[in-house]
Amino acid sequence: MTTVDVDRLVKQYDKFVAVNGISFTVSSGEFFGLLGPSGCGKTTTLYCIAGLETPTSGRILFDGKDVTGLPTQKRNIGMVFQSYAIFYNMTVYDNLAYPLRIRRMPASETRKKVHETAELLGLKDILNVKGAKLTPAQMQLVSLGRAIIYDPSILLLDEPLSNLDPSFRMETLRHIKRIQRLLKITTIFVTHDQLEALSACDRLGVMQAGKMIQLDRPEEIYYRPATVFVAGFVGTPPMNLLEGKIERMADKLYITSPELANRIFHPQAQSVVEEDVIWGFKPEDATLSLEHVKTADGAIIQGRVRAIERTAAENIYLVDVNGKTVKVVTVEYIPLDANVFIHVPLEKIYIYSKKTGMLLDAPRRLEKAV
Amino acid sequence: MAGRFNSLKRVETIFIIPIEVLLWGIVMAPFILAVYLSFTNWSPAVSANPFDAKWVGLDNYVNILTSARYLGAVFRTTLFALSGVAIQVAIGLGLALLFYYGVYARRILSIIMIMPMMASPLIVALMFYIMLFTKGPVNAFLSLITGQNIEIRWLSSPELAPVSVIIADSWMWTPLVFLITLSGLSLVPLDHIRAARIVGASEFRVVKDILIPYIKPFILIAVIIRILESFKLFDVPVFMTAGGPGVATETLSIFLYKEGFLTLRTSYIAAGAVIVLLALSLVTYFLTRSIYARS
Amino acid sequence: MSRLWKAIRTAIAVLAAAIAFFPIYWMATTSFKLPGEWSAYPPIWFPTTPRIENYIVLFSEPGTPLRESVLQALGRGFSASPSAVPNIINSIIVAVSATVGAVFIGTLAAYSISRYRTGGLFTYIFILATRMFPPVAIAIPLIVVYSLIRWLDTHWGLSLIYMAVSVAYVVWIMKTFFDEIPRDIVDSAILFGLSHAKAFFRIVLPIVKNGMLATALFTFIINWGEYAFALMFTVGGRATTIPVAISQLQLGGGYQYGPMAALGMIALIPAVVFGYIVQKYLVVGLTLGAVKGRR
Numbered sequence: 016m017t018t019v020d021v022d023r024l025v026k027q028y029d030k031f032v033a034v035n036g037i038s039f040t041v042s043s044g045e046f047f048g049l050l051g052p053s054g055c056g057k058t059t060t061l062y063c064i065a066g067l068e069t070p071t072s073g074r075i076l077f078d079g080k081d082v083t084g085l086p087t088q089k090r091n092i093g094m095v096f097q098s099y100a101i102f103y104n105m106t107v108y109d110n111l112a113y114p115l116r117i118r119r120m121p122a123s124e125t126r127k128k129v130h131e132t133a134e135l136l137g138l139k140d141i142l143n144v145k146g147a148k149l150t151p152a153q154m155q156l157v158s159l160g161r162a163i164i165y166d167p168s169i170l171l172l173d174e175p176l177s178n179l180d181p182s183f184r185m186e187t188l189r190h191i192k193r194i195q196r197l198l199k200i201t202t203i204f205v206t207h208d209q210l211e212a213l214s215a216c217d218r219l220g221v222m223q224a225g226k227m228i229q230l231d232r233p234e235e236i237y238y239r240p241a242t243v244f245v246a247g248f249v250g251t252p253p254m255n256l257l258e259g260k261i262e263r264m265a266d267k268l269y270i271t272s273p274e275l276a277n278r279i280f281h282p283q284a285q286s287v288v289e290e291d292v293i294w295g296f297k298p299e300d301a302t303l304s305l306e307h308v309k310t311a312d313g314a315i316i317q318g319r320v321r322a323i324e325r326t327a328a329e330n331i332y333l334v335d336v337n338g339k340t341v342k343v344v345t346v347e348y349i350p351l352d353a354n355v356f357i358h359v360p361l362e363k364i365y366i367y368s369k370k371t372g373m374l375l376d377a378p379r380r381l382e383k384a385v
Numbered sequence: 386m387a388g389r390f391n392s393l394k395r396v397e398t399i400f401i402i403p404i405e406v407l408l409w410g411i412v413m414a415p416f417i418l419a420v421y422l423s424f425t426n427w428s429p430a431v432s433a434n435p436f437d438a439k440w441v442g443l444d445n446y447v448n449i450l451t452s453a454r455y456l457g458a459v460f461r462t463t464l465f466a467l468s469g470v471a472i473q474v475a476i477g478l479g480l481a482l483l484f485y486y487g488v489y490a491r492r493i494l495s496i497i498m499i500m501p502m503m504a505s506p507l508i509v510a511l512m513f514y515i516m517l518f519t520k521g522p523v524n525a526f527l528s529l530i531t532g533q534n535i536e537i538r539w540l541s542s543p544e545l546a547p548v549s550v551i552i553a554d555s556w557m558w559t560p561l562v563f564l565i566t567l568s569g570l571s572l573v574p575l576d577h578i579r580a581a582r583i584v585g586a587s588e589f590r591v592v593k594d595i596l597i598p599y600i601k602p603f604i605l606i607a608v609i610i611r612i613l614e615s616f617k618l619f620d621v622p623v624f625m626t627a628g629g630p631g632v633a634t635e636t637l638s639i640f641l642y643k644e645g646f647l648t649l650r651t652s653y654i655a656a657g658a659v660i661v662l663l664a665l666s667l668v669t670y671f672l673t674r675s676i677y678a679r680s
Numbered sequence: 681m682s683r684l685w686k687a688i689r690t691a692i693a694v695l696a697a698a699i700a701f702f703p704i705y706w707m708a709t710t711s712f713k714l715p716g717e718w719s720a721y722p723p724i725w726f727p728t729t730p731r732i733e734n735y736i737v738l739f740s741e742p743g744t745p746l747r748e749s750v751l752q753a754l755g756r757g758f759s760a761s762p763s764a765v766p767n768i769i770n771s772i773i774v775a776v777s778a779t780v781g782a783v784f785i786g787t788l789a790a791y792s793i794s795r796y797r798t799g800g801l802f803t804y805i806f807i808l809a810t811r812m813f814p815p816v817a818i819a820i821p822l823i824v825v826y827s828l829i830r831w832l833d834t835h836w837g838l839s840l841i842y843m844a845v846s847v848a849y850v851v852w853i854m855k856t857f858f859d860e861i862p863r864d865i866v867d868s869a870i871l872f873g874l875s876h877a878k879a880f881f882r883i884v885l886p887i888v889k890n891g892m893l894a895t896a897l898f899t900f901i902i903n904w905g906e907y908a909f910a911l912m913f914t915v916g917g918r919a920t921t922i923p924v925a926i927s928q929l930q931l932g933g934g935y936q937y938g939p940m941a942a943l944g945m946i947a948l949i950p951a952v953v954f955g956y957i958v959q960k961y962l963v964v965g966l967t968l969g970a971v972k973g974r975r
Contacts, residue, residue: 114584400792411844418821503951505905658817
């Protein structure tokens with residue numbers, strides 16, 4: 016299968032710079048993700064790889080060969096669109112057969128391949144249904160089938176799950192992953208949903224405003240978000256982020272913050288040069304208690320429970336602290352309106368520079384078993 | 386609640402009354418009178434009172450349906466309608482595709498392109514009339530580019546007069562087809578076009594397999610409108626060639642007019658008009674039903 | 681490479697635009713030429729000294745000094761040509777009144793049909809079908825009636841006919857506009873205590889204001905250029921409209937191309953105004969603007 020290289024890609028429309036110089040490589044057979052909020056340039060990047068847009072500057076390479084000037088038709092890629100783009104007038108059979116007919120495959124071979132692909136995706140029963148009459152979930156599978164039926168070397172997915180009912184999404188994602196592993200096809204998956212990206216991708220790139228912020232495996236992105244933006248973007252719910260200062264007291268440096276009931280003596284604070292920081296912790300790393308916690312280690316925050324979101328496995332507590340909302344995830348039961356103390360162990364605290372947003376220190380997470 | 390109901394009935398009925406009065410008075414009542422006349426032998430040359438005439442049953446219908454001139458006019462009008470529409474669709478679609486894929490100076494060009502639609506048929510006839518003289522600008526231009534002395538008798542030769550009429554009519558109405566088709570094209574989902582390209586379709590196939598099928602309903606509307614209106618073709622052939630030379634450009638409307646007004650064979654003409662109307666009404670009914678069901 | 685294709689497409693579009701424009705251009709230049717130049721061969725493509733005598737003939741009465749002043753250039757054949765001013769006035773009166781009437785009646789009917797499906801499918805089809813009647817069919821009996829009540833050759837009489845003939849388009853277009861308005865808007869107005877009629881005039885009409893304007897302009901163009909009925913009902917009379925006047929210039933003394941072209945140019949004025957308004961607010965933006973951002 017094929018490797019994809021994106022080399023210093025820039026795409027500009029008049030005055031608006033959609034993609035501002037990004038580079039990455041997708042290895043053969045890898046399931047690679049581009050994650051970011053709307054307008055960050057991920058879809059534009061995908062379109063440049065597909066040949067649907069021409070880069071302003073930079074190159075796209077397939078297996079080392081420069082394809083930047085190559086028209087879409089000749090790139091031998093498969094693509095699934097957010098809107099499915101199933102041809103209305105044609106039946107499922109004709110939709111699947113279309114790429115093969117373009118390649119002048121004999122009818123008997125075409126029939127064989129269509130049935131194979133339909134079998135693979137569970138579409139055998141609807142082969143004669145007209146495109147316009149399918150449900151969204153069916154359309155997406157047909158779209159996937161059409162994309163792979165001619166054995167392309169690369170598969171591109173543009174927010175394939177976003178138009179689906181939430182109840183269908185995970186199942187469709189499983190289909191996609193299963194197919195991808197089976198065919199060992201190099202895949203690039205664009206989404207704004209961090210849960211999808213983190214659960215499905217081998218590696219992913221987080222984009223913001225046309226730039227690549229962090230390019231890593233999902234675990235790295237989840238446990239070591241490189242910037243404040245990434246920290247606040249990933250995670251369900253995402254990291255709690257609060258402003259703080261590093262102060263010197265008695266020859267040691269502490270983190271202080273309006274929300275803190277104490278000062279954090281953070282060993283790493285000694286090596287941090289900046290004074291204004293943004294510090295944070297993941298909601299699932301904190302504990303709640305009704306009494307003041309006696310340990311001096313870590314952060315203690317006092318607040319009032321203003322809302323509770325209950326899910327099957329756990330509770331998300333929204334705690335009002337000085338007008339800000341801090342979220343804590345825990346299985347314990349705390350009543351609404353209670354005054355609580357949030358305790359964050361020292362080793363679960365992240366520190367970011369306020370000025371640059373970059374990660375200054377993160378918990379030594381990876382040495383422990385996840 | 387009862388008061389509400391009354392007001393409902395009132396509005397919907399009152400709003401429809403003016404148009405019913407207008408149409409029944411100006412269109413239907415005369416038409417019914419015409420139908421009556423078609424069964425008589427009345428002519429204003431004989432008597433001023435239509436009800437003086439004698440009943441002759443289907444005589445007029447038989448006469449007109451066996452009249453070579455009438456049948457010729459029917460055939461000719463159908464030919465004009467179909468060939469005109471074919472040209473309008475072919476060129477209109479082609480131009481729409483051109484603009485869809487993009488041209489420079491799009492705004493100015495499109496404004497100029499829809500100008501012909503704005504003129505009335507008689508003015509169009511006038512324009513082509515002064516253009517198509519044997520010693521006129523069209524022939525002069527052709528002479529210029531071929532280097533030979535072109536003296537095509539556009540308006541006075543029986544073979545070419547119909548062509549001239551079709552050209553003038555198509556010149557006027559192609560912009561309409563162009564606009565309707567372009568509207569249709571703008572509604573084709575871009576993702577479908579992209580998907581076709583991704584799976585390897587050449588641009589030609591994209592047009593054939595995606596664009597044209599998706600705009601078929603629009604083209605159909607344009608075709609229906611144009612065919613039905615073409616059957617009333619009158620102004621252009623009358624002005625350009627007076628229905629001639631001979632009967633070369635005599636459309637149904639011209640035939641009916643000449644026989645009805647100039648030779649006053651009124652009831653005969655009434656029969657002819659009734660036949661045309663029946664045919665067109667049936668066609669309109671079936672075609673419009675499918676469009677109405679969708680709205 | 682794609683820029684080259686765009687240039688090629690533009691070239692073809694320019695060719696089409698030239699074909700669209702030339703007849704208008706030719707008529708315009710003819711209107712500014714003197715008799716010797718009308719049928720000059722090779723043709724005078726661009727008159728270097730435009731003359732306005734053709735227009736003056738149209739706007740002057742025979743025997744007046746103004747008329748005498750142009751006869752030298754145009755020849756004494758024009759000494760008796762009547763002024764075209766009454767024709768222009770007639771056209772304005774008839775077209776404006778017919779348009780106002782048709783838009784008013786048609787809009788009411790369209791609302792009734794759109795919201796209440798009044799009269800069902802039959803009524804709707806019936807209205808649209810009235811466009812399909814060949815003018816001669818209804819003209820013959822109508823002339824009889826008109827001559828009896830002495831409406832022949834009157835503004836009002838002709839205007840009424842125009843209303844009947846053009847109201848179908850008004851209904852067709854306005855119905856589509858009304859179909860787009862959600863029922864909730866009217867229903868909530870009624871809940872507030874407005875009667876159905878008030879709800880229509882105060883709430884619904886302002887929404888379709890632009891649509892009505894476009895429809896009115898479109899209807900005006902149709903009525904302004906109408907020829908067949910005008911020919912049959914007003915020939916030689918006091919209510920003769922512009923199209924008939926143009927054809928009379930053709931018949932009487934023949935070959936008066938200059939003044940014909942001048943009158944034709946005048947006839948184009950509403951079309952130009954319409955085109956300008958359309959270009960500014962409606963069609964061009966809708967269909968052609970929506971297509972940008974394509975590859």
